[in-house]
Structure formats: C-alpha cells, structure tokens
Amino acid sequence: MTSRFWTQGGDSDSDEEEEKQSEFGDGSDAGGGAGEPAGDGNRYLHENASDSDDSDGQHRVIKSARDKRFDEMAATVEQMKNAMKINDWVSLQENFEKLNKQLEKVVRITESDKVPNLYIKALVLLEDFLAEALANKDAKKKMSSSNAKALNSMKQKLKKNNKQYEELITKYREKPESEDEGVEDEEEEEGNESGSEVEEDPSKIDMSDMEDEDVEDGDEQTEGDGAWEKKMSRKDKLMDKQFMKDPSEITWDVVDKKFKEIIAARGRKGTGRVEQVEQLTFLTRVAKTPAQKLEILFSVISAQFDVNPSLLGHMPINVWKKCVGNLLLVLDILEKYPNIVVDDTIEPEERETEKGVNHKGTIRVWGSLVAFLERLDSEFFKSLQCIDPHTRDYVERLRDEPLFFVVAQNVQDYLEKAGDFKAASKVALRRVELVYYKPQEVYAAMRKLAEQDEVSDGGSEGDGVGEYQAVEEHRGPPAFVVIPELVPRRPTFPESSRTLLDSLVSLIYKYGDERTKARSMLCDVYNHAIFDEFYVARDLLLMSHLQEGIQLMDISSQILFNRAMAQLGLCAFRAGLITEAHGCLSELYTGGRVKELLAQGFSQSRYHEKTPEQEKLERRRQMPYHMHINLELLEATHLICAMLLEVPNMASNTHDSKRKVISKTFRRLLDGSERQTFVGPPENVRDHVMAATRALNKGDYQKAFNVIKSLDIWKLLRNRDAVLDMLNTKIKEEALRTYLFAYSSCYKSLSLDRVTALFDLSDVHAHSIISKMMITEELHASWDQPTQCIVFHEVEQTRLQGLLFQMADKLGILAEINEKAFEVRTGGGLDGLPPRRRGEGQEFGGSVVSGRWQENFLSASQGRSRAGYLSSRSGQVAGGFPKERAGAGQRGGASGYSSSRYQDAYGSTGGRTPYQSGSSARGSQIDGAGRMVSLNKAGRIY
C-alpha cells in the first residue's frame, strides 16, 4: 500500500498538474505520503472541490495574496469605525481613500465584479455617519477647519462613490438582517476558502469543515454521493444498501448514474485507482443489459490499465490477469450478442446501452478491442522488461504468454468475423511478434505448456482468471446478466510455428498497413533465419526492399531490422556462407554499439553522456531477456567470418594492404593485438579469434581451428558438429590460400600431393581451390598435368616498369578528376568518350553488381590478350624483341626485392582493378570465369 502511495505522490507528471489545481495540495500530499488511509485528506479535498465555485485554476500563492487584501480591508474598516467614534474626518477621509484602493485590488484579484459585502457595509456605515454629522450643525461648526474641510470633501466623494453601488446599498438597507447573515456566511466561507489569515487557527477550519461535511452527509445519505466513494467500508455498506436490498428496484438509470459518477472521478487527484476498479467490477454484476455490462467492462479494463500510472513500471501482474479475464468476458458478450457493435469512431447515443437483450437492431458501444489488446501486450512486454530475468518470477511471468495468446486469438477471430480485417491484421502482428523469435523447441514447449494447463485445470480457468472469478463469486449477488463462456479459453497452436506464422503473415500482407506489413516481414525473415532457411529469408528481405527505407521507420522497427539481420548472419554462417554472413553482420559491428542496435543492453560511450531522457527512452526499448540473441555467439561469428575473408586478403596484398580492406573492425582489432608486447592466453571471444588469426597467418590451420573450437559458445548451436566441420574446412581452405599468396614467390613449382598433405584437403578440393585462384589471376601459376604440380610464373616487373604502371594509374586518375571537374562546372558529360571509360564511370557510380561494366571490361581484356599474343608473334619475327625481354628479366632478378613491391601494381592492371573491390567476391569469381581465353578468337566480335 505504502509504495503505491509513494508512487502516486512522487513520480508522475499528471499528478503535478493535479496538485496545482487542488487547493490544499500540500496537505493532502502529506497525508497520502504518510501512508494514512486516504479517507480524511481526500474527503476534505473533495469537499472543497465540490462546493467552491470560483477556485478553479487558482494557485495557493495567489490566494494568500487575496486573503491579505481582505484582511487589510477589514483592518481599514476597523480604523474607520474608530475614526467615526472620535469624529475624526481627516483620518476618515484617508481611510476611505485607502479602502477604495484596496477594493480595486480585491476586485482585481478575485476577478469578479462582485463587490465584497464588507465594503458595502462600510459604505452604509459611512453614509449614516455622514448624514448624522451633517445634520448636527453645531458640531460641524465646532470642528476644526481641516476637519470641516475633510467633511465637505468626504460628503462629495461619498455621494459620487455611492452612486456606483446604489443598488447594493439599497438592497442592504432593505433587509439588513438577512444580509447580515449572508455577510457572515460569506465571511465564514471566505475564511474557509482563503486560509487561516482571518481566524488564524487551522484546527478551527478543519473543525468547521468536518461539521460542514457532516451536514452534507446527512443531506446526501440517500443518494450515496461521490463524497462516499473513497471510504471503502462505508461505501460498500452503501452499495450493498443500495443494490443488495432489493435487486428488482435497481434500474438501468441507477446503474448508469452510478457508473457515470465513478467515471467522472477517474483521473482526479486522490481517486484510488484500485478502488475504482473494484467499484466498477461491482457494477458489472448489477448491469441491467448486456450492452451496459459491456460498456462498464470497457471502463473496468481502462481503469485496470490506469492502475499503474508510470511509463516505466509495469502493471501489477494480478491486475493484468484480471484484465485478461475481463477482455475474455467482453468477447463472450460480443459472441453471444452479435448485434452489439464495438466502435471507437462514432459517439454513441445517450441511452444506447439501455436497449436490452431483445433489442433487434445493432447496439453501438464505444470502445476499441485492438487498442486494449495492444495495451495488454505492451504491458506484458513491459513486465518482462522490468522483472529480473534471473528470478523465478520471470519464468512465472513467461508462463502467462498463452494467456495473452488466447485473448489475441479470440479478438482476431472476432474481428475477422466482423469483417474488420485491418484491425485483425494488427492483432495478428501482435501474435506474430510473440512467436517469431521462438525456435521450434521453445515453441513446442509453449504449446505443451498450454495443453498441460488445460489438463490440470480441468474446468476452472488458468490461475489468474480462475482466481478472479472466484473472488467475484463470493462477493455480492449473482450477476444480472449472465454470460456463459463462449470463446475458447485455451489457445490452439498448430504443430509447427511455421504454419502459424504463415497463416498470420499472409493475413497481414493482405490487409495490414505499411508498418504492420514491414514488421511482420521482418519477423518472417527472422523466423526463417532461425529455421536455417537462409535463401528463403534472404529472398524475402531483398524482395521487401526494406533495407532502403528502414532509416525512415520508427526506432523499434529499426531494432527489429537489426535483429533480423543479425539472425540472418548467424543463419548464413551455419550454412557455411561466409561472405554472406559477413555482409549481414559487419554493419552491426562498425559502430561498436551492437548492444544498442539490438536493444540488448547499453553501451557506455566515452565521448558523450546520455541525458536521462535518452536513457529512459532506451530503457523502454530494451528486449526482454528471453528474446536476446547471444552476443558472444554473434561476435564470434562476425569475427570468424572477417578472419576467414581478411587473412588471405591481407596476404595477397602484403605490400599495399591499405588498398582493399574487407573488414575495418577486424583490421583495427588485429592492429591492437599486434601492438601488444606480450600475448597472454586468450580469454574472451576477441582474444580467441586474434590468436586464431595469428596461427592462420602462418598457415597453421590446426592451431587456428583448435583455438576457435575451444570457444564455449559453440554449445549454443543446435548442429554444433556440422558447423565445426564446416569451419574446419573453411579454415583449411583459407590457410591454403594464405599460404599460396604469401609464399608463391619462393616456389618455382609445388606438387599437389604436398599441398594436400600440408593442408589435409582432398585432391579434388585443393585442385578446385587452386584452379579458382589461377582463373581469377590471384595466383600467377598453372598446372602441369602429367606431374600434378603447380608451376609458378615469373610475373615480376622491374622497378622502372612498376613505377611506370603507377604513373599510368595516376595519370588516369588525373584525367578522371579533370573530367569530373569539367562535368561539375558545366553540368553536362562529355560525349564521345571511349567506351571503356564510360564503363568505369558506371562502376564508380554505384555498387550495383555491374553486369555491363564487366562486359566492357571483358572486351577490353580480351583485346589486350590478343594484342599480347600478336606482339609476341611479331617479336619472334623481328628477333630483337626477345632479347630485350631477357634483359628485363635479368634486371628483375637483380633488384628482386624492389620489384616484388610492384607486383601488386602489376596485378591491378593485369586483371584486378581497384574498382572491382566494390563488387562482391562472388562477382569477381564470375568475372574471372567469364574472362576466358578464347579459343575461337576469329569468331569473336570486339
């Protein structure tokens, strides 16, 4: 109890506003805060609220100012009376002026035209006294000159002044007696309203208030006024008195009136939220028509949602369960009386719900099932966010999931029956979001749980609902409108979650709005990924075109997108699709904010502090623990993918490693670990992968694999052995590639047997890998078929040649920049440029896999190879050419070190262009495949 009071008093914004509005905010808060039964303070408050007419919107501070004015005025009147006694007209005149000034102020403050009685009274007194003084001519003569002067001026002033208040004065004169009473009354009231200044005794005020109330109680006993609402015991008594004694006397009107009263109290300061729920629940039983019952039930549900006012906290679980029960009851009613229509767009007529069971036409009741359901879901979600996941409570809470599920299912069925498919799709989305992240095992467990409950519970409901109804039964009379349980109380789950999702998702795709569709699509992708259907998930994602528009969507959907991507990455990894997995995951890891992106915790940023608001918002977005994607697994997957791609890549561009970076994150980590002086045994995921990288760099595939294998996250995978096997093969492959890149320059030839022995790969496999490298011109070598060995070609250039290539590249870039500058200036492109250059421009333009560019490239390279072929022929004929070639070779041998540095430059012009890095690895493979040496050049069109 106390805690509730504290929350009421302390944290919510709406409360503050109420505080301002209430007149004695401080006092009541103190009372509430002290944990007293809300009775006294509230009653007091309520009293004031109900009978003060002009106090709305006034601050307590202002009121004290008003009090002061009244006080001053009264004092002035006293002074005037004194002055009259001694016949001192000078001071009387002064006081009169003062009084007028004060009047102005008072009027300004009270913001009413009504002149205080106090003032009128003073005027009457003055007038009488003046008349008396004027009549007494002797006395006048005796007066001092100043006094006489004052008397005269007073006479004129008063005459002038009193004209304004003539009416009031005559009224006062006519019946001074009654007016006197009124004045007193008012004075007392003013005293009540305006605080303690006049009487300066708060206890007295309290007393008077109590008395007042007692009187009122007496008056209103028959009606059971709002003043009673807060006192539970008495109220119940009253209710019983009112409703129990004679059920036949209770009419729709009585119930409706009571209902309206309770509703009106909603949201008022001091209205007990729990009590209100109970009152309303009581009312549902005495409702006269189904429609009325429905109407009241809706209010019960909203009142239940109101029980927890804070955005961060969640609704008490028992209330939540009751709420579920109520919603089911609502559905029962709707099921039984199909002519009742729930609508939240049209304002229903005043007495719509009076129409009884036998009414034929449709009865409209205001309310929105979808809104309630969504609220219910978010409360469930919030409760899971708040409960510590390591406690038993959390597990218990999770068991309530079927409970929600059944409501959702029923609401959806109802909406579909009613033809409101748009709303049904919203409900369907909620259901999808409850199921999509569950692997088959978890889903089966939930299904089993739901079935088990059914068996054990037998007739009675699940714990929450059952309790609720039991509670209801033993209190009070049986309900007037008895609604049998019509809608099923158990969820029905299809065998596999896939079938369930498919049916829901297809409904959503058909009727949902954009956001609903997008979200369900993402859920679908996620689910497919969990079920290891990478291609289906990928195609779905690509077809949805969500990647392009996701930045524009709300944050929660963005998080869902991130999570779907993460899951897709894991799925690709399990399927052995390293490149794809890396593509999915790398983006998540670029900013180092994975936790935030997946809404699975917070990451502290060194550079900027979050404001409390941001933190609060973020906390509200967090995923409940059971939905988390294992971050270690995710990180390991990402880093291993990066390692498998990056290690051979680094080995292939040893001299110019900056040029083509696949994973920046990985490079950074590697740099960091290389800078360490001493390398300890690996502790976390990162260390493990770094250790594996070091081993892989040396071609030690076994060690690399063992280090990776020793990670204990692998036990999280369902098909652990298959994944590890896959990983082992991949590591071997990449080790082989790395080895060949790194040491090919040291070999003249290398036999396949040796390679297979070194890397424990099958002949065919190794052959395939090496062939691929040859075709893509990563490796300058060819097979010698009879002896089964690789023969490496000398492709090294002289230093001069290397420099020349560099210069050629730079010139190309220069020309490029010139053209671009020109285009920017003129806005138009250059026409008639050679086709090749055009093609490059396209490639620069976008990362779209560039079929056309590659085509152009293809023709160019063919042209080149033919040119080479021709020239070598002509060289033979001329005779001079080969000699020069040999010379070049010698030079190359002499300056072996320096020339090898430019090997890469050669590579770039020979086949791999820097532009190519934009296209995917797959693209480049195919590119290589397509760049065939043509046997039938004669027939080729260039």
Add this chain to the structure above:
Amino acid sequence: MAEHDLTSRIAPHLDRHLVFPLLEFLQERQLYADEEILKAKIDLLSKTNMVDYAMDIHKSLYHTEEVPQEMMDRRAEVVGRLKSLEESAAPLISFLQNAANVQESRPDKLYNLQMLNDRFQIGQEQIEALYQYAKFQFECGNYSGAADYLYHYRDLCTNSDRSLSALWGKLAAEILMQNWAIALEELNRLKEIIDSKNFASPLYQLQNRIWLMHWSLFIFFNHENGRNGIIDLFFQDRYLNAIQTNANHLLRYVATAVIVSKRRWNMIKELIKVIQQENHVFKDPITEFLECLYINYDFEGAQQKLQECEHVILNDPFLGKRVEDANFSTVPLKDEFLENARLFIFETYCRIHQCIDIGMLAEKLNMNYDEAENWIMNLVQNAKLEAKIDSVSGTVIMETSNVNVYEQLIETMKNLNTRTYLLAKSLVDQTPQSAR
C-alpha cells in the same frame, strides 16, 4: 530419367492446346506409362471442344468401342454451339470471304468500322461474334481457321484487352500450325504490347512475361535463328527478373541456348551469376555442368554432368527435337551441345594448365587418343589454340602468353590522349559560349 522432366512445371504456363505436343513427345519417349499420358490427354481435352479426338483416345485407352454418355452429350452441345456461333458471325465472315470487299477496306480502322456499319449492317455484335467464333474454332482444333479469323478480328477490334487476347490466340494457333516465321512476328508484337502497356498490376505483367517466355520456347527451338532470339529475349533485365522470381526452370533453356551458340559465349558470366543465385531452387544437369565448370573448376564433375545432360536433352520436348534423315534419326541439338560443351571444358582446362597429357584429355573428352590428337591438331592449326603437341611424351604444351608489360602500359595509357584532347576541345567550345 523422368526426374528431370519439366513438363509438369511448364504446362501450367501454356495453353491447353500447346500441351499436346509435349504430351505427344513424352509418349514417344516412353518416359511415363502410356495410360498415364492418355489419361492426361483426355483430361486436357475435356475442357476443349475436340470431342472426337477425346473419344478416339478414350477408345484406345480402354480398348472399347463404347464412349461414355457425357462425351456424346458434350459432342452434341459443341456442335449446337458451333452452329449458333457460325450463324451470328456469318455476315462478317461472308464479307471477309469476298476478296473484292476486303480490298475495299483501308488501313484506317475507324473507317473500316464505319464502312461495315453503313454498307453491310455489320456492327459491334457481329465483330464480337467473330471473336467468339474464332475462339470456338480454336477450341475445336481448327487452328488455321482461328488464326485467319483472329487476324481479321484484330483489324476491326477496338478494345485493347480483347486485342491482346486475340493476339495470344493467334500466336497459339501459329505455333500449333508450326508456322514459325509468322509465330515469331506475332511473338514480337505481343512482346511489344506487354512491355509498353501499362498493366493494372505488375504481377499481371510478370505473369504475361512468363507466359510469353514459355510459349516462345516452341518457336525458338524450331526457328533457325531461334537461339539468338531466346538469348536476346531471356537476357533482358525484365525477363531475367521474371525467370528468377517465378520460372527458374527456364534456366535450362537459356543455359542450353548459350552453350550451343558460340557467338554468345560472352553471356556465360551473367548466366552463371543467375544460376548461382537460383541453385537452391532449381538445378538440373545442364546448370550443374556450368556450375562445375565455372564455379568449382571441378572437371571430373563437369564430365559426369555432361553425360547426364545428354539424357536430359534427349528427353526434353523442346531440346530433343529429332531430324529424320534417311532412316537415321538424329538430335542435332544434342550433338551441337556436346561438341560445344567439350570445347568449354577444354578451353577452361587449357587456361590453367601448361602441360596436359593427351591420353587423359581424350578420356575427359570422350574420345580415343588419335581422335583427340586430331582434334587438338585442328584447333592448333586453325589458330584457336596456342599450343604444341609433344608427340614423344604424348602431351600438349601450352604456350603461356604472358601479356607483355609494354603492351599493358600502352593499353593503359592509350586513351589518355583522346580523353585529354576531348576535354580540352570541349573546354575551348565552352569558353566562347560563356563569353558571349
């Protein structure tokens, strides 16, 4: 070998009548039991008006002379309907049969309509009747009549939707009559309409494209220039997309067409990309062959796949077309395919080898030693292969033609000059303009 049969996947995208040739082919190849095919045929025919044919099949299927009553009823109904349609279309048909009348009509559609209306009292109803009549003729199997009527109908028709379906009907009729040249014309016309027309939904447009591609298979594998045609059509972005979304089995035909037409080998790269993207949905020996060769460089695998390919081609209604040549039936496409595929393998093989054993090569290419040596010799002689045969050791030695460094340099720098020149020129052109 029935597992690679695509008939069941293709048939839904075809007209009923177009499925018959496929079934005929299957019957001939005896991939399925005769009864099954006959039943399928009756099933097909039940929705058409070719009742007599259905009766014949029924008789041969159940070896009886009796025909079920519903077939007889259907026959009577069809004949009756034919009569009534004939009547309603009669005025227009008689007009069309009169050559003198036809000559009077002009290219202007509106004028024709006007003229018909004024002089012959032939209005919209009769024209509509002509369409119905043509459709009915088609259903009855009278393709030439249908094609003729539809041709005239298209001249008179004002409704674009109707005109489209008339075009489809005409295409089907021409295909069934095996007028490939005319069919190709119709196909192109249809394609233009599909591509240009603003369809109500993209989905419908996609469906139309897929139909078009399926129907075109008949034409492309029979028309002499069909292979280029199929590549041109199927490699258009929109059609490639359509294949990938809804009809990935068509990849077999694209792949075959590309392999068979040497001049289009440059398409292979794009093809491989598509095949790789779709290989989780569709694969058959032909696509797998390409995959082995160009993705995995698994020559043994490619070899095996090639053997499977042979069966696939023989059993495919479109690919396995037979040519009877003096009591000797051949499948020209199969031979072509094998020859080219061999070349593919060899070419790739040579690219990564510097020395190959001829014996092994012969084995790989399904030839004997002498044949292989001969074959290679031919290649070398025709300057298709830079290699020498080392007869003593029985090997082919590739001449690795390392690209000359200078050539490369020249190539890189080649168009710098032109570029700079162009740039300067356009700069000069610009300046006076801006000065003015």
